[in-house]
Amino acid sequence: MAWRDGKASGRRLFLFMGSIILGIAAVVSIQSFSENLQKNIGGQSKALMGADFLIDSNEPANERVLQIMDSLGGAGAMEVKFASMAAFVKNGQTKLVQVRGVEGNFPFYGELETEPATAALEYQEKGGALVDATAMIQFDLKVGDSVKLGSITFPIVGSLITAPGSTGIGTSVAPPIIVPFEYMELSGLLQKGSRLEYAYYFKSPDADLEQLDKEVDPILDEQNADLDTHTSTSDRLGRRYNNVGRFLNLVAFIALLLGCVGIASSVHIYIKEKLKAVAVLKCLGATRKQTFLIYLLQISGMGLLGGFIGTVIGLLLQQTFPMILQEFLPFEVEISTSYSAIAVGLILGVLMSVLFALSPLLNTWFVSPLQVLRVQENTGVKSRKAQIWVVLAIVLFVFLFALWLLDNLKYALGFVVGILVTFSILGGVSILFMRLVKKYFPKSWSFTSRQSLLNLFRPNNQTAVLILAIGIGTFLISTLYFTKDFLLAKAVVESNEKSPNIIMFDVQTNQKQEIINTVTPKGLPILDNIPIVTMRMERIKDRSVNEIRLDTTTSINKWILNHEFRVTYRDSLIGSEKLISGVFTKNMPPNGPVPISLADNVARDAQVVVGDTLLFNVQGMLMETVVGSIREVDWGRMQLNFSIVFPTGILENAPQFHVLTTNAPDKSSSANLQRELVKKFPNVSILDLRQVITLVESILDKISWVISFMAFFSILTGIIVLIGSVRNSKYQRIRESVLLRTIGAKSGQILKITALEYLYLGILGSGIGVLLSLIGSQLLAYFIFETPFVPSWIPFLVVLPGITLLVLMIGLSNNISVLKSPPLQVLRKENS
Known part of the structure; x- marks a missing residue:
């Protein structure tokens, strides 16, 4: 019976499936791609690092670290990595780059992909440089040209296409240049205060990496070094991309939920028209269970078929993801079939269809033959308890699925509450709107205008479902634009002349005045002159750092124990800081420990409060300090922020380097300044903040495109729901059309009535969606990003x-087609 009845209603059931196909396609495509991404990261983890494990530090290996490395079989290769300015001799242009001075046969896994291919093998012999391929194009460089790093000029022997350890986004700001390590000391770039990173690479395929991480890493921590295995590095990378995948999965899941709301509405009308058939079956002796199962099997089959089609579309769709996301990935992604994603698609198709169809399906269970024959609207109060259980089952399923996607109880609860609130508001607004129209019906309006309003609350109206579908899709797209705007606002560089847009790093004390004398004659101001002193924590309260490291029960964050802090000293707070406890000390008091100010994240991770003591090792000298104040720091602002700030009058004579800032009014003056500084001071790194902003905008644009693409699924699902709803009420509309024609209405009037009805629905649904996204984005800006919110006009003017x-x-x-239907069709009650 389920099969026979389903064949007769094939077109309708296919429209039901359309609602779920898009949601399943979105979920499967992202779930499958996420799994493929994790598999690729795991399979290419050695090639990503170039070794089985490495030992790194911000200083050359000391005697103890060398002994440890010897006991591990000795490093097969090493490198020093740092940011520096490169000058291209051919055209005199400069660029902030990442210099990698390599010694040995690196990499052991993967390859340095170069053009020509032989350059990867010959650059150390020839004493040449491998320059990032994008930078080669940008600065019109060719093999045989030269690049100057510090005081040494290297011939360019090849362009560098890919290299282990150089990720896509990082190379956009500072593209890599690989040179032989033996020239690094002669270049004059390895100076005190420079941000250097030494890495020693090991090839040991049989090594027990977990044991090494457990036993050797704590010993290296005491020597200010660290051990990284290829598996731990790939895990970190995987988590980074997995977070994006989870977010996109939730967007896809919302599209699926929206489709299921459409299914619930469509099944409600479908079952209502089948009640007479149910009555006949019951009169012939069919039980409640049999009649219920007939339509339950239909819906289950629809869900299974819809899940299958959606899964196929999703697997095809994921083939496009590597092209969209390749710029963010440091490797080529190989796409393979994900059987778990296929299972998720098929199971979701059936479960979601059945769960959301159960509420209308229950009407067949509780309606008696007599009630059906009389076509009573009220199906009785017996079903209320069952309806509550169905709603609870839906909420529980949504929560469990969100928990599986996010793997975080708090976020899953937040997601479910957010969905319930959004759906409730949209549903409540639609019901309120219909009641207000009923109560304050504009009787003085024209016939067509009155009839279009009447359509919104006629029997079997689809007002609530359509407003929900339109509103959710609009909500997603509008929220995207609003959040993108305030994220960009956090990264914006102010255009006034008092805001720095050029930052000069690694300025040695003896260079400071010379650089100032170079900058100011060009009419450019020195806006900041920030001293920086490096130090490490030696003791926290009454426990030494080494003692805390060995304590496996401690909850103090590990990075605090191993981090080399770059601190400054000044007599006031800056714009990105807010005092949350204690008193900020401007000048060093005459006696007692030094009062310092900590950023709130440092105080939290070190588990200290105002009044606790900290002992610092300031480049060999121990300094007793006390926490005098704790600051809240806005790390998202484009300015130099510090975790630890000392008062003036204590660190002035400590070994230090400086950061200077200025404001260049245009690209030309910025380029001229950079060329002259690189020529005179090759060790100084220069960052043009406008380039960073361009990169941030580019990344946000790409992310926005991906999210818009996913939001498109919600809109498209809403369209399918809309089409399905119109098709389901088609017979009723034909009947209304005939009745209107009978009393003298013309086709133009009927068309106008329909147009006004959908205009109301479109304006109300999209308007509420935009307003909800405005409120949601305001809350995000205030509570999550803690930034002022200035809404974009795009959702109001375009969306x-x-x-x-x-x-x-x-x-x-x-x-x-309703207007073209002959009256005889209604009289014969044909519904095809």
Whole structure:
């Protein structure tokens, strides 16, 4: 019976499936790609690092570290990595780059992909440089040209296409240049205060990496060094991309939920029209269970088929993801079939269809034959308890699925509450709107205007479902634009002349005045002159750092124990700081420990409060300090922020380097300044903040595109729900059309009635969606990002009218056939 009845209603059931196909396609494509990404990261982890494990430090290996490395079989290769300015001799242009001075046969796994290919093998012999391929194009360089790093000029022997340890996004700001390590000392770039990173690479395929990480890493921590295995590095990388995948999965899941709301509405109308058939079956002796199972099997089959089609589309869709996301990935992604994603698609298709169809399906269980024959609207109070259980089952399933996606109880609860609030508001607004129209019906309006409003609350109306579908899609897209705007606002560089846009790092004390004398004659101001002193924690309260390291029960964050802090001293707070406890000390008091100010994250991770003592090792000298104040720091602002700030009058004579800032009014003056500084002071690194902002905007644009693409699934699902709803009420609309014609209405009037009805729905749904996203984005900006919120005009000027117009066009196109239907069709009660 399920099969026979389903064949007769094939077109309708296919429209039901359309709602779920898109959601399943979105979930499967992202889930499958995420799994493929994790598999690729795991399979290429050695090639990503170039070794089985490495030991790194910000200083050359001391005697103890050398002994440890010898006991591990000795490093097969090493490198020093740091940021520096490169000058291209051919055209005199300069660029902030990442210099990698390599010694030995690196990498052991993967390869240095160069053009020509032989350059990867010959650059050490020839004493040449491998320059990032993108930088080669940008600065019009060719093999045979030269690049100057510090005081040494290297011939360019090849362009560097890929290299282990150089990720896509990082190379956009500072592209890599690989040179032989033996020239690094002669270049004059390895100076005190420079941010250097030494890495020693090991090839040991049989090594027990977990044991090494457990036993050797704590010993290295005491020597200010660290051990990284290829597995731990790939785990970190995997978690980074997994977070993006989880977020996109939730967006896809919202599209699926939206489709299921459409299914619930469509099944409600479908079952209502089948009640007479159910009555006949019951009169013939069919039980409640049999009649219920007939339509439950239909819906389950629809869900299974929809899940299958959606899964196939999702697997095809994921083939495009590597092209979209390749710029963010440091390796080529190989796509393979994910059987778990296929299982998720098929199971979701059936479960979601059945769960959301259960509520209307229960009407067949509780309605008696007599009630059905009389076509009573009220199915009785017996079903209320069952309806509550169905709603609870839906909420529980959504929560469990969100928990599986996010792997975080707090976030999963937040997601479910957010969905319930959003759906409730949209549903409540639609019901309130219909009641207000009923109560304050504009009787003085024209016939067509009154009839279009009447359609919104006629029997079997689809007002609530359509507003929900339109509103959720609009909500997602509008939130995207609002959040993108305030994220960019946090990274913006102010255009006034008092805001720095050029930062000069690693300025030695004896160079400071010379650099100032170079900058100021060009009419450029010195805006900041920030001293920086490096130090490490030696003791926290009454426990030494080494003692805390050995304590396996401690909850003090490990990075605090191993970090080399770069601190400054000044007599006031800056714009990105807010005092949250204690008193900020401007000048060093005459006696007692030094009062310092900690950033709140450092105080939290070190588990200290105002009044606790900290002992610092300031480049060989021990200094007793006390926590005098704790600051909240806005790390997202484009300015130099510090975890630890000392008062003036204590660190002035300590070994230090400086950061100077200025404001260049245009690209030309910035380029001229950089060329002259690189020529005179090759060790100084210069960062043009406008380049960083361009990169941030580019990344946000790409992320926005991906999120917009996923939000498109919600909109498209809403369109399918819209089409399905119109098709399901088609017979009723034909009947209304005939009745209107009978009393003298023309086709133009009927078309106008329909147009106004969908115009109301489009404006109300998209308007509420935009307003909800405005409120949600305001809350995000205030509570999560802690930044002022200035809304974008795009959702109001583009998204709202665009979606309204789309709804109007679909509504009209689907109702043109109603106008062409002959009255005889209604009289015969044909529904095809």
